[in-house]
Amino acid sequence: MSSRKIYADQVEIDTPLVRELVAVQFPQWAAKPLEPIDSGGLVNAIYRLGSDLSVRLPLRPAITDMVQREQAKLAALAPYLSMAIPAVEAIGAPTDAYPGEWSVHRWLTGTTPSPGELVDPRGLAMDLAAFVDEFRRIDLPDRPPAYPGERRTRASMISMDSATRKAIGDLVGLIDTHAALASWEESLAAPYDGREVWVHSDLTPNNLLVSAEGRLTAVLDFETCGVGDPACDLFPAWYLLPAKARDEFRTALRVDDATWLRGRGRVLSQALIVWSHHKDTNPEMANYPRRAVSEVLAST
Numbered sequence: 111m112s113s114r115k116i117y118a119d120q121v122e123i124d125t126p127l128v129r130e131l132v133a134v135q136f137p138q139w140a141a142k143p144l145e146p147i148d149s150g151g152l153v154n155a156i157y158r159l160g161s162d163l164s165v166r167l168p169l170r171p172a173i174t175d176m177v178q179r180e181q182a183k184l185a186a187l188a189p190y191l192s193m194a195i196p197a198v199e200a201i202g203a204p205t206d207a208y209p210g211e212w213s214v215h216r217w218l219t220g221t222t223p224s225p226g227e228l229v230d231p232r233g234l235a236m237d238l239a240a241f242v243d244e245f246r247r248i249d250l251p252d253r254p255p256a257y258p259g260e261r262r263t264r265a266s267m268i269s270m271d272s273a274t275r276k277a278i279g280d281l282v283g284l285i286d287t288h289a290a291l292a293s294w295e296e297s298l299a300a301p302y303d304g305r306e307v308w309v310h311s312d313l314t315p316n317n318l319l320v321s322a323e324g325r326l327t328a329v330l331d332f333e334t335c336g337v338g339d340p341a342c343d344l345f346p347a348w349y350l351l352p353a354k355a356r357d358e359f360r361t362a363l364r365v366d367d368a369t370w371l372r373g374r375g376r377v378l379s380q381a382l383i384v385w386s387h388h389k390d391t392n393p394e395m396a397n398y399p400r401r402a403v404s405e406v407l408a409s410t
Contacts, residue, residue: 120169123155127207128165135202136214139163153331163199164215171210177201178211180333183254187332190248193241194218194328220319220327223350225401229324231355235346237326238313239362242343246307256311256338266339267298267372270379277382284389285403290382293410297375300368302339309342310335314349315398340365344373348405349381349398356409378406 125146133140142160157165168176181198188195202212228234278290310317311334319328344365347356360370381399388395 121167121171121208121210123167123169123208125157128155128157128167131202131205131208131212132159132165132214134205136200139214153333158217159214160217162217164217165212166215167208167212168210171204171208171212176211176333177213181213183332183335186250186252187248187335190250191241191244193237193244193326195332196328196330218319218328218330220321223315223318223320223324225315225350225398226352228350228352228355229320229322231324231352232358233323233325234320235351235355235359236362238318238346238351239359241326241329242310242313242363245310245343246340248308250308253306253308254336256309256334256336256342266302267300267375270376271298273383274379277379277386280386281382281389284385285382286407289407289410290378290403293406294375294378296410297371297378300371300375302341302368302372305340306337307340308335309338309340311338311342313343313345318346318350339369339372339376341369341372341376344370345377345380348374348377348409349402353409374406374409377402381406 125144129140129144132142132144139159142163143158144165145158147156147158147164154166154168157167159165178201181201184196184198188197196218197216198213199216200214202214204210223234274294275291278285278287278294281287281290310329310332312331313329317329317331318326319330321327344360344363347359351359365373381402385396385399385403
């Protein structure tokens with residue numbers, strides 16, 4: 111089984127390739143069963159290795175330091191967090207067959223939550239709020255930006271303006287473009303004092319795991335985390351939670367009106383861009399963003 115085709119320039123990854131990489135570079139794990147996992151993610155192909163490990167291979171390994179960078183972040187962040195996060199067991203070297211670094215992680219239990227099918231929405235909302243609050247309290251001397259291309263204050267939202275407006279135009283006939291534009295412009299106008307905290311920056315359903323009881327068990331994918339606008343970690347409010355649990359999530363985090371508007375705008379922008387990018391080539395990838403756009407517009 112090959113990894114899903116998401117990008118035109120992604121590397122071809124399949125089970126025989128991953129098995130060979132593991133066997134050659136980490137022979138101590140060569141005998142473990144190996145199976146592909148359809149995580150729905152946009153960055154890595156993931157394989158389960160035995161009962162206790164997973165293999166992650168970037169779909170576009172040209173980003174040469176991505177694996178090393180994430181490993182360093184995970185090691186630094188782990189002592190500050192009570193929630194389970196990935197732990198890197200080993201980093202594989204590039205080969206002719208796979209021209210980039212890849213990694214072996216400890217397996218984390220849980221399943222990806224499905225919006226509209228949450229077993230315990232309120233409990234999950236409280237778990238997410240606790241994680242975000244704990245994350246904001248991290249105090250490390252190295253403070254990389256969550257979004258390196260952005261600048262402080264309102265520029266962090268303005269930098270998203272052109273791509274957001276283009277995505278709205280690309281979705282004519284699929285969304286209420288007037289409502290989307292009005293919602294985006296309201297968020298764009300929301301004030302921001304430049305205060306920065308540690309943020310995960312991508313708390314979408316694909317990066318969360320929940321138990322059979324519906325509670326949060328782990329948070330994944332810390333490659334883009336860093337310091338930034340607190341609004342960056344409000345994604346679950348519209349990507350995942352129903353309206354009542356959304357309000358409880360906001361109350362638990364004590365989110366003011368301006369930050370809430372900026373968070374709503376960030377979700378709208380990302381969801382519009384992902385949806386417009388995949389609507390023709392990979393409709394399945396548009397499911398989460400389509401729902402997020404609908405939730406944002408319904409709450410505007």
